Amino acid sequence: MRFFDPDGERFGVPTFPKRLAPEGLATRRQLRARGLRPAGQDVAAQILWYGQRDPATRTRPVRAAYLYRVDLAAPVRPMTPGRWRAVRAMMRARRTCPLCQVTHDYVIPTSLGCCPGCADGAQLAA
Numbered sequence: 001m002r003f004f005d006p007d008g009e010r011f012g013v014p015t016f017p018k019r020l021a022p023e024g025l026a027t028r029r030q031l032r033a034r035g036l037r038p039a040g041q042d043v044a045a046q047i048l049w050y051g052q053r054d055p056a057t058r059t060r061p062v063r064a065a066y067l068y069r070v071d072l073a074a075p076v077r078p079m080t081p082g083r084w085r086a087v088r089a090m091m092r093a094r095r096t097c098p099l100c101q102v103t104h105d106y107v108i109p110t111s112l113g114c115c116p117g118c119a120d121g122a123q124l125a126a
Contacts, residue, residue, distance in 0.1 A: 003048040014045040021047055025067040032076065039074035043067065 005015040016022075025045055031037060045067040050060040079087075096103045097115040104115055112119040 008045075011046070011048070013043060016045060016047050018047055018049040021045065021067055024070050026070050026073075027065050027067060031068060031070070031073050034070075034073075035076055036070070036073035037076050038068045039072065041068055041072045044069045 001017055003015055003017040004020070005011050008014045022045075026034070026036075027047075028038065043066040047065040047067065049063050051063040053060050091107075092103060094107045095105070097108055097118055099114045099118040102115065108115055
């Protein structure tokens with residue numbers, strides 16, 4: 001198998017193909033689903049696989065997912081009132097249009113850079 005290197009000789013870290021990682025290792029997303037976080041530990045292993053073929057270059061990129069030891073993971077830190085305030089301020093900034101300064105009920109599309117109303121006005125003016 002191309003991506004099977006449990007000793008880490010070829011890739012520098014133990015490497016496994018998709019769905020063949022040993023028990024006791026998990027990705028960040030899998031840790032979070034269990035209410036855990038890596039807690040500063042180094043990557044214990046990785047999973048490598050081929051991604052979807054790029055139609056322009058006709059190459060398949062190699063994708064990676066890093067694995068962490070579950071026994072060294074710590075519980076997720078609880079949300080404090082200060083962290084909730086910071087998240088609300090961050091989301092308010094993402095909902096505020098930089099042109100008209102209106103705070104909307106939705107996140108401003110990054111592709112437009114402003115609210116759709118201002119983007120339509122800018123296209124009409126151009």
